[in-house]
Amino acid sequence: MGLLRYTTYRLVQAIPVLIGVSILTFALANLTPGDPVRLMLQGQEADQETIERIEAQYGLDQPIHERYLTYMGGLVQGDMGHSFHRNASVAELITNRIGPTLLLVLSAYVFALATSIPLGIIAAKRRNDPFDHVSRIVALFGVSTPSFWIGIMLILIFAVQLGWLPSSDLVYPWWSPETYGHDGYGEHFYQVIRHLLLPMIALGTLQMATLMRVERTQMIESLQGEYVKLARAYGVPERTIMRKHAFQVAQLPIITIVGLNLSTALGGSVLIEFVFDINGLGRLFYEAIIQLDYQLIMGITMIIATMFVIGVVITDIAYAYIDPRVTYGESE
Amino acid sequence: MSSEPLLRVENLKTQFFTNAGTVRAVDGISFEVHEGEIVGLVGESGAGKSVASMSLLRLVEHPGEIVAGEITYKGETLFGLEEGPDGELREREDMLSNKAVRDRIRGNEIAVIFQDPMESLNPVFTVGGQIREFIELNRDLSGKEAKQEAIDMLREVGIPDPEERYEEYPHQFSGGMRQRVLIAMALACEPSLIIADEPTTALDVTVEGQIIDLVDDLQEKYGTSFVWVTHDMGVVAEICDRVNVMYLGEIIEQAPVDELFYDTKHPYTQALLKSMPRPDRTVEELEPIEGVMPEAISPPSGCRFHPRCPDAREVCQRVHPEPKEVDRADGYPHNAACVKHDVFDVGYDESPPLEKEPQLTASTPGGEDGE
Ligand SMILES: Nc1ncnc2c1ncn2[C@@H]1O[C@H](COP(=O)(O)OP(=O)(O)OP(=O)(O)O)[C@@H](O)[C@H]1O
Ligand code: SF4
Ligand SMILES: [Mg+2]
Numbered sequence: 001m002g003l004l005r006y007t008t009y010r011l012v013q014a015i016p017v018l019i020g021v022s023i024l025t026f027a028l029a030n031l032t033p034g035d036p037v038r039l040m041l042q043g044q045e046a047d048q049e050t051i052e053r054i055e056a057q058y059g060l061d062q063p064i065h066e067r068y069l070t071y072m073g074g075l076v077q078g079d080m081g082h083s084f085h086r087n088a089s090v091a092e093l094i095t096n097r098i099g100p101t102l103l104l105v106l107s108a109y110v111f112a113l114a115t116s117i118p119l120g121i122i123a124a125k126r127r128n129d130p131f132d133h134v135s136r137i138v139a140l141f142g143v144s145t146p147s148f149w150i151g152i153m154l155i156l157i158f159a160v161q162l163g164w165l166p167s168s169d170l171v172y173p174w175w176s177p178e179t180y181g182h183d184g185y186g187e188h189f190y191q192v193i194r195h196l197l198l199p200m201i202a203l204g205t206l207q208m209a210t211l212m213r214v215e216r217t218q219m220i221e222s223l224q225g226e227y228v229k230l231a232r233a234y235g236v237p238e239r240t241i242m243r244k245h246a247f248q249v250a251q252l253p254i255i256t257i258v259g260l261n262l263s264t265a266l267g268g269s270v271l272i273e274f275v276f277d278i279n280g281l282g283r284l285f286y287e288a289i290i291q292l293d294y295q296l297i298m299g300i301t302m303i304i305a306t307m308f309v310i311g312v313v314i315t316d317i318a319y320a321y322i323d324p325r326v327t328y329g330e331s332e
Numbered sequence: 333m334s335s336e337p338l339l340r341v342e343n344l345k346t347q348f349f350t351n352a353g354t355v356r357a358v359d360g361i362s363f364e365v366h367e368g369e370i371v372g373l374v375g376e377s378g379a380g381k382s383v384a385s386m387s388l389l390r391l392v393e394h395p396g397e398i399v400a401g402e403i404t405y406k407g408e409t410l411f412g413l414e415e416g417p418d419g420e421l422r423e424r425e426d427m428l429s430n431k432a433v434r435d436r437i438r439g440n441e442i443a444v445i446f447q448d449p450m451e452s453l454n455p456v457f458t459v460g461g462q463i464r465e466f467i468e469l470n471r472d473l474s475g476k477e478a479k480q481e482a483i484d485m486l487r488e489v490g491i492p493d494p495e496e497r498y499e500e501y502p503h504q505f506s507g508g509m510r511q512r513v514l515i516a517m518a519l520a521c522e523p524s525l526i527i528a529d530e531p532t533t534a535l536d537v538t539v540e541g542q543i544i545d546l547v548d549d550l551q552e553k554y555g556t557s558f559v560w561v562t563h564d565m566g567v568v569a570e571i572c573d574r575v576n577v578m579y580l581g582e583i584i585e586q587a588p589v590d591e592l593f594y595d596t597k598h599p600y601t602q603a604l605l606k607s608m609p610r611p612d613r614t615v616e617e618l619e620p621i622e623g624v625m626p627e628a629i630s631p632p633s634g635c636r637f638h639p640r641c642p643d644a645r646e647v648c649q650r651v652h653p654e655p656k657e658v659d660r661a662d663g664y665p666h667n668a669a670c671v672k673h674d675v676f677d678v679g680y681d682e683s684p685p686l687e688k689e690p691q692l693t694a695s696t697p698g699g700e701d702g703e
Contacts, residue, residue, distance in 0.1 A: 226451035230514075233389055234466045234521065235438035248456045324501040325455060 007317050014309045021305040022075075026068050029294045075302070081295035083288075090299035093284065098303065100170050101280035104272065105265050107196050108204035109258065116208045117254070120215025121242065127220060135212065142209025147268045151202035151275040158198060168277035171195045199276040203268050207261055214257055218250035225249070252323050259315025263308055336407065337364040338557050339388070339525060344401035344411075346380075346387045355629045357383040357396065359581035362655075365525060370551060370558040372568045372589070374604070375578035376625050381561045384578070385527045387411075388559070389442060390433050406524070410437065439470035443518035447530040449510035453502035460486070460498030463517045470521040485516040489546060508539035515547065519554060529561040544571055565608040569593060574664065577601050580636045581628050583655060587666040597658050597668035600637045635671065638686065643672055647683035651676070 055061045059070055074081060080090035123135045159167035170192075171180060177188035222228065223246045231245045232238075270282030281300060288296035320326040342362045348355035358380045365371045373381050387398050390411060400421075403410040410433065412424040428437065446452045454462060463482040467473060473481060479498070486494035489512040502510060511531060518526045528547070532540040548571060551558060560572055568575055568589065575592045577585040577600065585598040596602045606619040623640040626632055632639050638648040651671050658673045659666035672680045 225454075226446055226448055227454040229391075230444070230446060230452050231454075232391055233386075233438055233444040234517075235434045235440065235469055236465075237434065245454055249454065323456060324458075325503045 003317070003321065006320060007313070010313045010316055014313055017309055018302075018305060022072065022302060023068070025298055025301045025305075026071065027064075029298050030064055030067075071298070080299040080302070083293050083296045085291050085293045085296070090295050093296060094281065094299055094303055097279060097281045097284045099172060099174060099280075100278050101266075101269055101273070101282055103170065103172070103196070104199055104203060104269050104278065104280065105262075107200040108265060108269075109207065111200050111204040112207035112211055113254075113258070115204075116211035117215055120212045121219050121247070123212070123216040124219035124223065125242070132216075135216070139209040139213050142205045142212075145205070146271075147202050147206055148271040148275050150205055151199065151272055154198045154202055155275070165198055166195050167198065169195065170199070170276075170278050199272050199278065202275070203265065203272045206268065207258075207265060210261065211254060211257060214253055215250065218253055219246060222246040222250040248322060252319060255315055255318050255322070259312050262311040266304055266307065335366065337366050338369075338406060339365040339559075340402075340404045341388070342402040342404075344384065344387060344403065345399045346383050346392055346396055347399050348396040350395060350629075353629050355396075355627075356581050356631065357628050358387060359628075359631075360401070360654075361576075361578070361581070361583045363576045363583060363586060365557050365559060367524070367557055368551075368555050369573045370560050370571055372572035372575040373559055373561045373578060374563065374565065374568055374575060376563055376621075378580075378625055378628065379563075379578040380581040380628065381563075381578055382529055385444070385529050385559065385561055388527060389438055389444070390430070391438075405437065405441065439466055439521045439523065441523050442525045442527060443521050443523040445511075445514045445518050445526060445528040445531045447533050449507055449514055449531075449534060450502075452514055453510060455502055458499055458501055459505065459513050460500075463513070463520055466517055467520050470523075481520055482516070485520040486513070488519070488550070489513070489516040491516070507535055508543065511535060511539075511543055512546070515543070515550070519550060519556065522554075523556065525557045525559065527559045527561070530563070532567065533562070533564070540567075547571065565604055566610075577604070580625060580631050582636065582669065583667075584637065584669040585667065586655060587659075588662050588664050591659070591661045591666050595659065595661075595666070597666060597673065598670045599641045599643045599672075603640075603642075635669070643670075644686045645672075645680055645683035646686060647671060647678055647680055649686070651678045 052061070059067055062070075071081065078091060080094070082088075083090050083093060086093060119135055123132045126132050155167040158165045171188070171194075173189070173192045177183070177185055180188065180191065182188040182191060223241075225246070227249075228241055228246050231241050236245065266282075269280065270286060272278070273280040273282040274286075281303070284296070285300045285304075287293075288300060341364070343360050344358055344362070345356070345360050346358040348357055361380075361384060363371065363373075373384065375381055383392065383396065386392055388403060388410070390398070392398060398411055400413060402412045404412075409424060409427045412427045413421045414424045416422045453459065457465075460479065460482050463485065464475070464478045467478040467481055468475060471478070471481075483494045483498050486497060491497050491509060491512055497505075502513075505513065511534075514531070518528075531547075532543050535543065544567065547558070550556075560567075562568060572589050574588050575586070576583045577592070577598065579600050585592065585596075585601045587595075587597070592601060593605065596605060600621075603619070603621040607621055609618060621640060622642075626636070626639065632649075634647075634649040634652055635641070635644070636652075638644040641648065648671060653669040653671045653676055655667040655669040656673070656675050657665040658668045658675055670676075671678050
């Protein structure tokens with residue numbers, strides 16, 4: 001099977017998972033305490049007739065499985081329902097808020113990978129010398145410190161004390177420079193980075209620390225492989241061994257961890273959005289829960305589940321791409 | 333014997349400096365390899381065969397180090413020490429630099445084949461790509477020529493459909509096929525010497541036979557010399573021209589293959605031969621060597637084999653025999669490091685036999701009379 005077919009196959013496989021998630025969330029949302037109609041009326045008194053009328057209007061008088069089917073029917077057409085609290089379409093609310101969250105999570109990963117891989121390799125190369133020990137302490141700090149605390153510390157140091165970087169909100173690269181009154185794309189881009197830097201580090205540190213230790217262990221193991229000995233015996237320079245022979249094998253577990261940690265990163269972004277005052281999906285989700293905004297909760301859960309599943313599928317495909325031992329699905 | 337040997341190793345010592353102490357893995361071995369020869373390096377596990385092989389390429393792993401001796405290859409000094417003005421040892425001026433060894437010796441001149449064909453190939457690159465990489469590195473060929481050469485070599489070692497197999501990954505090959513790939517890899521670099529470190533140990537007997545026949549044919553065709561590392565005397569008989577028997581870091585017997593088998597001079601070699609399965613022997617007749625080889629970290633005094641030697645006498649505990657010429661055959665010396673030979677003249681015949689401690693293995697062939 002080719003890589004393209006494998007990708008399609010994996011995506012199709014993800015559909016039942018998503019359906020499962022939707023059933024579970026739908027059931028949970030409908031079993032949680034709090035009568036949606038009463039919430040809608042926001043404390044106003046209403047007679048039985050009005051309540052029934054509203055219930056009929058929103059299909060709340062139907063049995064739960066029918067309501068589920070109606071919901072799913074809308075979902076596949078991009079209609080995620082209506083949030084009464086905000087009096088807005090759920091799809092629209094999510095579209096407006098998903099950008100900052102994706103930007104934050106992706107940049108945190110870029111930061112984590114760009115730092116952890118070189119550092120892990122150096123630590124593997126200089127095993128047990130001071131660099132390795134320092135990196136071990138940094139990693140321990142990274143995995144054991146909550147990201148929001150790192151965020152607060154970064155704000156205190158770099159925004160409050162030194163005043164180098166802004167402490168809140170993001171500048172969206174997808175908005176035009178004029179919106180911000182920026183002088184062209186150069187400054188716009190510069191501002192995007194400046195605003196992103198602290199939250200990105202706060203969210204990415206945990207990933208960086210985990211990945212760095214894995215990278216180190218994997219490189220050490222790979223460097224002891226017989227194939228590395230063989231390469232040396234054939235005169236391959238040490239640099240090529242590091243960059244090619246040992247490196248490629250060592251990256252396989254990294255890919256898996258990146259995929260699996262996506263949920264941790266999405267979860268972490270809720271807190272980071274609060275600390276840095278970012279208008280992202282995480283904060284919207286939190287507010288929806290507090291307000292018992294069922295439609296919105298449903299919608300966001302489905303989006304996060306989809307993102308997670310897509311992340312795992314991408315991981316699988318990347319893995320299959322660099323590890324030839326993975327057979328693509330049923331054939332071979 | 334007359335011409336200058338391809339490789340000459342003199343008094344090579346390689347040690348590992350571990351926390352537990354110094355491991356004298358290779359402890360003063362000397363041997364030669366001539367052009368077109370297959371020279372065996374035989375001994376039990378832990379004798380120092382692999383360390384000796386890697387020392388030839390100056391690829392001893394940390395915490396190991398070559399501490400003494402001289403390795404000469406085609407007249408060039410691969411390793412050599414001399415005494416400096418203050419009496420300290422330093423590398424000789426004419427010793428090849430690390431870069432020279434890497435660029436000109438490894439692969440180009442001396443190639444290796446390792447024991448484990450499953451682990452020796454990189455799992456994430458194609459088989460063909462790996463051969464091609466080493467050819468490009470070690471020969472003056474363009475990428476396209478190197479690829480063609482790799483395919484030809486795969487065909488040469490008996491891999492069917494080499495064009496298709498070239499694109500495949502190691503996991504798609506069986507153990508025997510992978511070992512053929514490693515042989516192709518070694519030959520494709522056109523070295524003058526190939527070090528084969530137990531290349532058939534991981535294979536089953538039928539495949540082992542096929543691989544040995546293949547190497548025999550190719551060796552004749554290409555005229556490449558081999559250092560063939562093994563613990564199997566049967567393989568030695570089949571393929572080697574001359575043999576070095578190692579015990580605890582030392583070469584204790586050295587002879588052309590027929591002399592070694594039919595005119596054995598060292599009790600350890602004798603014991604190895606007796607423990608070897610042969611068609612004319614039943615399993616009950618096999619005699620395993622008594623006891624286990626001691627650790628190279630604290631070798632026994634005197635002759636290192638004395639705790640296990642059926643012929644050991646008191647003098648063997650005291651005198652450490654260097655290999656000496658005890659016979660000659662085909663213009664080659666037959667060397668043995670055993671004091672029972674007259675050339676040693678240390679009073680073996682008068683020395684009382686050793687009272688021996690009970691050994692781990694059963695079946696003791698006499699010599700236990702006590703004093
Ligand atoms: N990296 C190392 N650190 C410490 N000691 C080592 C190291 N490598 C090898 N040795 C020691 O050197 C000695 C010789 O080992 P070597 O691998 O050469 O044996 P061998 O003859 O090749 O055995 P085998 O048949 O098992 O391959 C052994 O005592 C071994 O413990
Ligand atoms: S020197 Fe003594 S102990 Fe060593 S092999 Fe000869 S007889 Fe045996
Ligand atoms: Mg070995």
